[in-house]
Amino acid sequence: MKCQALCIFLFFFTLHFSSTAFSIDDKPVSIRWSGFIKNDFFFDSREVTSGREGHFLLYPRPIERDPVGSDLNAGHSLNFLAVQSRLRASVSGPDVWGAKTSAVLEGSFFGQTDLHINGLRLRQAYIQLDWGHTRLTTGQLWHLLFVPESFAGTVSFNTGVPFQFFSRNPQIRISHSPVDGLTITAAAATQRDFSSPGGPQTLSNSSLPDIQARVSYAINNRLLTGITAGYKKLLPRRVTEKGYKAHNTVAGMTINAFFHLKTNPITFKAQGTYAQNAFDGMMLGGYAVRQITDTITDYREYTSVNAISSWMDIHTNGNRFQAGLFAGYTQNLGTREALHKDILDPGNPNYGMYVRGENIRHVYRVSPRVVYNNGSFRIAGEVEFTTAAYAQTDDSGNLMINDKAQITQTSEVTNMRIILATYYFF
Secondary structure (H helix, E strand, C coil): CHHHHHHHHHHHHHHHHCCCEEEECCEEEEEEEEEEEEEEEEEECCCEEEECCCCEEEEECCCCECCCCCECCCCCEEEEECCCCEEEEEEEEEEECCEEEEEEEEEECCCCCHHHCCCCEEEEEEEEEECCCEEEEEEEEECCCCCCCCCCCCCCCCCCCCCCCCCEEEEEEEEEEEECCEEEEEEEECCCCCCCCCCCHHHHCCCCCEEEEEEEEEECCCEEEEEEEEEEEECCCCECCCCCECCCCEEEEEEEEEEEEECCCEEEEEEEEEEECCHHHCCCEEEEEEEEEECCCCEEEEEEEEEEEEEEEEEECCCCEEEEEEEEEEEEEECCCCCCHHHHCCCCCCCCEEEECCCEEEEEEEEEEEEEEECCEEEEEEEEEEEEEEECECCCCCECECCCCCECCEEEEEEEEEEEEEEEEC
16 A cells, blocks of 8 residues: 555656756657546446446346345445546657657546555556658557547546457557548557466467457547457366476457548447457456366367457537447357356355456447536436346256356346536547
8 A cells, every 4th residue: 555655646747847848968759748637426226247346337246146036236336436537647758760759648536456556556658659651669658459549438537448449458559541531550568457367377378479450440529430350279278287388279260350430510429349368358268177188187169259249339429418339249159169167056165267257248338428618627328128048057056157157038128327417638
């Protein structure tokens, strides 16, 4: 706690005493500070699966009965939080190797985990060299499968999760624009706060970074469309439970297509994704043990658990008042290969599902919103309806899931979140 308090003090000390423009070795350097203070007030009609004391909502929890048949998750909740407040330093300096240089340092008080909520955490920290048609970026920034120029404009901080890939990663990225409007981008990334089951080391131990590529086309600020693809390979463990060296990996590819159109009255955004093993992107899925090939050594083979998703967001473009609507759908596709029955049984010691939403077939959400802007001040309200379809159980109490981790019979539960947020931008 003392270290955290010292970091926060030094952060704001630097902000207070730093000049907006100065020089190093007679070369000009400028810093522009920006950010916002945001307060969220939200009510949920049901218990939810979420992060940061309910702030980052994914979906409602399933029906769980107590001995007398009452649903343990059928309770209301209310919370007020300001942890999304953010501070950003944008730096520009002298040219290097004929390129314009810039850097970004951005933090918030969201914390790395629920235990660290209210603590300062690093969001983005990157350096960019820009030669005009080519840009090189190194540091932590948005994963290429997330499109900062076209994401859901929800009031809720979930920003359309779990219907879109959401992650910031340490990476090396290069972009090239051969002609006006067309941009080709490639990136190699590792994992940090957003990681696969087992932690960031499951990717780093494979000795191969998360590789991504995107082709996009833009016309002024009116139209943006493109396709992004990513491939990663994980080594879930180095040593088996029996003490033998493990070497089996699991790989997966994720691809999305996005579209953004801005007209004078409205802005429309849409995206579709096919995701393999996208747990680290806050989506449904992950990986599973396909089979145990040797019970003496505990060698295991793995397969990815896949999902599809789509979402759209539309809002008016008024300067003072805006109205918007978000809608999203995602479905757990299970695996391509059949799994051994013990892998799917949570009561079996060989259970091997490392998945977000392994008992969920699909999730859908509709959330209308209204926004009022007045200079630097904003107040916004949103009603978010999120429904999750959970696997039913048979007469023996077993989840109705087939050998490819696909859910065959479901029952739906819905949460209604009412959220009011106030912002002050600077």
